[in-house]
Amino acid sequence: MFDPTAYDNLKVILEGAVYDLDLHKVIQVINRRDLVDLASMSRHYQINFCLPFDKKIVVQLDLRMELEQLAGELLRSNQTPGCIILITFFVKEKSIDSNTKIIETLRNMWVDAADVRHSVTVVSNSHLHDHHYQIDFQRKITESNSFDIENLVEHVVLTLQKLPIND
Template structure:
C-alpha cells in the first residue's frame, strides 16, 4: 500500500475544513472540482463557496474559489527524495468572483486595498474585469480578484489551513459590504 502524497493530505484537510463551515451554516459550498491534467501530470483541487444568506430573498453574488495545485515537479520532488525537496509541496490560491453593474475601474484600487488589508502586503493580487454581452447593447461586468501566495505550501503548514478558510470567509464578507456600496 502506498502512502498518500502531500497534495492528497492537504486536499483532505482543506476539504474537511470547508465542509465544516458549510455544515455549521456559515457558508454554502457551491462547487467542488478535482482534476488531473494527464498531459502535464498535474493535479488541481478547487472548492467554491459563498456566504449563506439568512433571508430567503437575498442572493450573494460574491463567490470564493480556493485552489490547491501540484505539478509533476512537486510530486517528483516528494517521491524521489534525491531530487530537490524544496519543490515538494503545493500552490494555494484564493479568488473572488463578483458581478458589478457600474464601471469597475473607479473602485479597483479600493478592491486592491481591501484584499491587501485582509491578506497582507506580501501577497500578490491580480484583478481581472470581463464584459459579458447578452446583446449588442446589454452586458454585465464580471470581476475576478486573485490572491496569490507566491510560495509552495507544505504539509508543515496544514495547521494554517483553518486560518486560510477563515480569511477567505472574512474576505467574502468584506467584499460583500464593498460590493453593496458600489453597485
C-alpha cells in the same frame, strides 16, 4: 500500501475546513472539482463557496501540485514537496472598471502576505461584467503549513464578509 502525497494530505485538510464551515451554515459550498491533468501531469482541487444564500461574491480556493513537485515527492528528491494555493473572488458588477474598494479591502486583509491581481471579462449582451480578484502567495505551501490551512480558510471567509459590492 498507498502513501498519500503532500497534495492529498493538504487537500483533505482544506476540504475538511471548508465543509466544516458549510455544515455550520457560515458558508455555502456551491461547486468543487478534483482534477488530474494527464497532459501536464498535475493535480488541481478547486472548491467554490459563497455566503449562505448570497451569490453576489463567490470564492474559489484552488490547490495545485505540478509535475515537478509531484515527481520530486514520489522520487524522494531532496526538495520539500508542496502545493500552490490561489484564492479568487468572483464578482459581477455593472462597471467594467475595477472596484477600488474591493482591491483596498483585499490589500488590507492580506497585507504583504500575497499579491492581489484583478482581471475582468466583458460579457456581450449583458449589463454585468465578471471581475476576478485573485490572491497569490507566490510560494508553495508544504505539509508543515497544514496547521495554517484552517486559519487561512477562516480568513478567506472573513474577507468575503467584509468585501463591499456595488449593486
